[in-house]
Amino acid sequence: MYVDDTIAAIATPVGCGGIGIIRVSGSDASKIAERVFIKKGNGGLESHRFYYGHIVEPVAGLLIDEGMAVLMLAPRSYTREDVLELHCHGGFLLVQQVLDACLRAGARLSEPGEFTRRAFLNGRIDLCQAESIIDLINSRTEMSLSFAQSQREGALSARLGFITASLRNALALIEAFIDFPEEDLDSASLGRIDFLVAQSREALTVLRNSFDHGKVIREGISVLMAGKPNVGKSSLLNALTLEQRAIVSHIPGTTRDVIEEIINIDGLPVRIIDSAGIRHSQDEIEQEGIRRALEQLVLADLVLFMVDGSRPIDSQDCSLLTAISGKRIITVVNKCDLPLLLDEKELPDGVPTVHISSKNGSGLSQLRSAIFKIFVNEQVTSQDHIAITTVRHKDIVVRAIECLDRFSGQMGVGVSGELLAIDLRECLAAIGEITGETTPDAILDIIFSSFCIGK
Amino acid sequence: MHSYETAYDVIVVGAGHAGCEAALAAARMGCSTLMLTINLDAIALMSCNPAIGGLAKGHLVKEIDALGGEMAKNIDATGIQFRVLNTRKGPAVRASRAQADKQLYRLRMKSVLEQQDNLFLKQGEVTGLYLEGNELKGVDTRSGIRFKGRTVVLTTGTFMRGLIHIGLTNYPGGRAGDLPSVGLSDQLRTLGFEVGRLKTGTPARLDGRTIDFTRLEVQHGDSPPAPFSFSTDRITLRQVPCHIAYTNHRSHEIIRSGLDRSPLYSGIIEGVGPRYCPSIEDKVVRFPDKERHQTFIEPEGLETVEVYPSGLSTSLPIDIQIPFYRSIEGLERVEIMRPAYAIEYDYVDPIQLHSSLETKLIRNLYHAGQINGTSGYEEAAGQGLMAGINAALRVRGKEPLVLGRSEAYIGVMIDDLVTLGTKEPYRMFTSRAEYRLLLREDNADLRLREKGHALGLVCEELYRGFQFKQEMILSEQKRIATTRLSMSDQEVAFLEGHQLSDIQKGTSLEQLLRRPEITYADLAIFDDVSRETRPDVLEQVEIQIKYQGYIERQLEQIYRARNLEDARLPEDLDYSCITGLTSEVREKLTKFRPDTLGQASRIPGITPAAISVVSIALRSTAWKTKNGIEQ
Incomplete structure (x- = not known):
């Protein structure tokens, strides 16, 4: 468990606060500092001094953020190892990018509680402190547990489960020919192994690219505001963006075009789309607006279903709700500055509901956090592919792909099965950090169910 | 109960493959050892x-x-066909196999x-352990004799409550022709052990005179045969072939027709x-x-006509067995000498053992072989050896060897046995070993000779040969590096012929050998000395170089673990005192009582976070003092 390699992790809570801190601990901390931090002025980093500079991506040297760095050499540090702290601007993605830079520079992503464990094992903290931190580890673990459970049901996990199954089958084929040379097995299916691995690699590559170039990072997730005319979509957009962009009037059907605005929610880029109020109209221009709105609806990652709290639900609201069923929804009850006449029992079940007033701004921060929560905790994915949104997952997928590349290279030059198995096992172990371990028994189960073994 | 005059250091119950290794190890380590068996003719x-x-298994x-x-x-002394399997694969998964004259x-x-000093053989069925309170003092036998011993190794094989099945007929037996062991497993259950039931089977033994071998495929052994033991120079017995036959549609029809009486x-x-190892x-x-x-x-021996048709075990009735075996091409006239049968027997769930194979419930009691849910002679022998060693170490007051x-x-x-337990007969596979590349047949001596010598089980002469x-x-590694x-x-011509024109003057033999195109034998072109290298030495040198990248990766993993x-x-660790464990984890750790954190981490359902919590608790001196655990 305790290893003297160098670990890195985000030290500040995800998505909160104005600054983010990435902490690195281990013997390579100084080396990593040299690669990811360019100090202003001459000379290197002196221990226990705070420096201003640029945080860069270590391979191409691209600027990520300006920030501060402090190096704390052993033993005067939290873990009694060399520790580097990078302080950058807060926010979800930026902090992840800085962490990613540290990993590229040679650090390993830390396990939950690993900094504390090192601190304890190196005698830096005593039992009392350790015990209070154990609680912390546990609460963190529980959080990641529920996170894992929600993911297990999610698309990412399903995709990884599929990849795992393919790779287990490939490994079972290899292992069967190693352990049962005397059995009358069907001829060695190298082609089958090749196919299973190529298929898995392809699926993993799609996943990896979803992080590097994914819609989430390039465009933010798309949030469509949907509601009958005059429920206050445009004024909500204005309130969220704090600038007057859409034409706001009290005549139903004012918004005839689709208007987008990118807002920043705790560092998470979110594309809010205001659409023409969906309703039947004879007006040609408005009809075009409605057509576009329906198109946007198909593409949206999240729909804000807006209703007017000062009126009862009507048939128009209901037909709209039918149109957006199947999408991920947050119900937004606007005009909470007015008396509530709407019967909340008629609102969709199992969907978060937020009461706001775009007029006086109340409820806006709850709405922001509801959007953020859906993104971070439920892994909202864009429509046509499953995306990876955390460095941890990307790190795992990249490692898995590296293993498969080694595997294919080795298989190409005719390397023997027991060596090929090593790369496949490592790949499965990497993916297993998300989906669960592949035990030797799992492989034996496949062998015994697909081959008639037995002397 | 008559109490026998002698008290032994170690009593081994059973004389199968586990019992023999256990008894020999204990006696060779200087313990007065008694071996008890139901039948002295079936050792x-x-x-x-x-x-x-x-x-x-060859690895074992x-x-x-x-x-x-x-x-x-x-097996070297009594083997009649030797083969190395997987010769076309890498050295880690090559394995030896031999037919024995049974x-x-x-x-x-x-x-x-x-002939072993300190070792005494006696015939007798052990019906129970002799305990004073919870303290193990010896064993009681069916014939009314009580043998006193400081430690007991149980190697009961398929004998405890053995039940033989042939079709719908069944009768108690430890093996065809032998009595079962009755009483012992009931006592173990009463003492608190979880006792389960397993099944295994064996094919009929056929009369070789009634088989037309000319219609079967012949399979010869390797020539020359390679021995198993690091100390055997050569195989002396006459070598004979095996033959390969196949079932067919009709055989399967016959089997299906008998399923209602299976x-x-x-x-x-x-x-x-x-x-x-399924039945047909x-x-x-x-x-x-x-x-x-x-x-x-497979031939059963040089001086017998009996043969063993592997893979054709069955528990179907004899009137199905006869036409079934006769449906096989070449076996049309075959006579069955001993019918096939299945046998059920009691085993004791091995999670109730320490890694030393001592039971957690009763001190000084060791289990080895099929009683632990394994199958196979080699698996049994490996456990028997360890149980014998650890019983002897206990007698001497020393720490166990794990x-x-x-x-x-x-x-x-x-x-695997003590951390995961087993619900079906456990057999060894190379895929179970995460460090497979390091655990090779060829380096078993490099891995373990030192330990064997330290125990006193490897004599000085063999040990000196090993050191040499x-x-x-x-020195060969050093030589080829320089x-x-x-x-x-x-040399240039050779390199060009092997598409190695990029090799420069001054390249070392070691660097050359690193290239996948080059084998150690090729070095003879460049180097006269390498021609003289002993085969077992050059094998190690070559494997070290060829596997180096992989070996380093595995060593790195070991280092991390x-x-x-x-x-x-600690044995008496109270998991309920450790704050921060979930109740599920606490329950599992309390049930399995792992010996090390490593074992704990392999128990299904124990998370890395739980391991962190236990490890922090364990390292804390304050915690230790609070719980009265010595430093």
Whole structure:
């Protein structure tokens, strides 16, 4: 468990606060500092001094953020190892990018509680402190547990489960020919192994690219505001963006075009789309607006279903709700500055509901956090592919792909099965950090169910 | 109960493959040892197939030999066909296998036991442990004699409440022709052990005079045959072939016609059988599309006509067995000499053991072999050896010997058994070993000789030979690292012929050998000395270089895991005192009582976070003091 390699992790809570801190601990901390931090002025980093500079991506040297760095050499540090702290601007993605830079520079992503464990094992903290931190580890673990459970049901996990199954089958084929040379097995299916691995690699590559170039990072997730005319979509957009962009009037059907605005929610880029109020109209221009709105609806990652709290639900609201069923929804009850006449029992079940007033701004921060929560905790994915949104997952997928590349290279030059198995096992172990371990028994189960073994 | 006059250090119950190694190890380590068996004529009997070794099993045999056990020497002296399997694959998964002359095998082992100082053989059925309170004092036998002993090793094989099935007929028996052991497993259950039931089977033995071998495929052994033991120079017995035959459609029809009288499918057999060793009816039912099943017709010995058709075990009634075996091409007139049968027996769930194979419930009691839910002679022998060693170490008041998962297949096996338990007969496979590339047959001596010598099981002469081999490997490694190419015309021509024109003058032989195109034998072109290198030395030098990248990766993994493996968990550790464990984890740890943090981490459902919590608790001196655990 305790290893003297160098670990890195985000030290500040995800998505909160104005600054983010990435902490690195281990013997390579100084080396990593040299690669990811360019100090202003001459000379290197002196221990226990705070420096201003640029945080860069270590391979191409691209600027990520300006920030501060402090190096704390052993033993005067939290873990009694060399520790580097990078302080950058807060926010979800930026902090992840800085962490990613540290990993590229040679650090390993830390396990939950690993900094504390090192601190304890190196005698830096005593039992009392350790015990209070154990609680912390546990609460963190529980959080990641529920996170894992929600993911297990999610698309990412399903995709990884599929990849795992393919790779287990490939490994079972290899292992069967190693352990049962005397059995009358069907001829060695190298082609089958090749196919299973190529298929898995392809699926993993799609996943990896979803992080590097994914819609989430390039465009933010798309949030469509949907509601009958005059429920206050445009004024909500204005309130969220704090600038007057859409034409706001009290005549139903004012918004005839689709208007987008990118807002920043705790560092998470979110594309809010205001659409023409969906309703039947004879007006040609408005009809075009409605057509576009329906198109946007198909593409949206999240729909804000807006209703007017000062009126009862009507048939128009209901037909709209039918149109957006199947999408991920947050119900937004606007005009909470007015008396509530709407019967909340008629609102969709199992969907978060937020009461706001775009007029006086109340409820806006709850709405922001509801959007953020859906993104971070439920892994909202864009429509046509499953995306990876955390460095941890990307790190795992990249490692898995590296293993498969080694595997294919080795298989190409005719390397023997027991060596090929090593790369496949490592790949499965990497993916297993998300989906669960592949035990030797799992492989034996496949062998015994697909081959008639037995002397 | 008559109390026998002598008190022994170690009493070994059972004289199968586990019992023999246990008794020999204990006696060779200087303990006065008693071996009790139901039948003195059935010592080291091969109850099933007349063969030793195979994938992962051959590895076990070589490890037993390196530690100073007897199995390898015994098969070398009585083997009648030797083959190395997987020769086209890498050295880590090459394995030795040999056919034995079954009668010679048991007779030679019996004679070795009889000549061993400190070892006494007696016939008797053990009906129970003799305890004073919870303290083990010896064993009681059916004939009314009580034997006192400081430690007891149980190696009961298939004998505890053994029940033999042939069709719907069944009767108590420990093996065809032998009585079962009755009473012992009931007592173990009463003492609190979880006792389960397993099943295994064996094919009929056929009369070779009634088989037309000319119509079967011949399979010869290797020539020259390679011995198992690091100390055997050569194989002396006459070598004979095996033959390969196949079942067909009609055979499968016959099997299907008898399924209604199968004890397996009619629910009479409750024990769980091994999936890797299914009966023929199981194969036909589970793989209905398979057109034929292969069988090796293995000779049972040089002086007998009996043969063993491997893979064709069955518990169907005899009137199905006869037409079934006769449906096979070449076996049309075959006569059955001993019918096939299935046997059910009691085993004791091995999670109730420490890694030393001592039971957690009763101090000084050790279990080895099928009683632990394993199958196979080699698995049994490996455990028997360790149980014998650890019983002897206990008698001497020393710490037990536990082999790590990175040191030996024996270590992998015992760790699997004590951490995971088993619900079906456990067999060794190379895929169970995460450090497979390090656990090779060829380096079993390099891994374990030292330990065998330290225990006193490897004699000085053998040990000196081993040290000499080690030195030669080191000096050859050094030599090829420092010998450089001179680039004579002949060398240049060779390199060009192998598409190695990029090799420069001054390249060392070691660097050259690193290239996949080059083998050690090719070095002869560049170097006269390499022609003289001993085969077992050059093998090690070559493997070290060819596998280097992979070996380093595995060593790195071992290094990472070592802290967990080294962290011992106190036997009386109270998991309820550790704050921060979930109740599920706490329950599991309390039930399994792992010996080390490494073992704990392998128990299904124990999370890395839980391991962190335990490890922090464990390292805390304050916590230790609070719980009265010594530093």
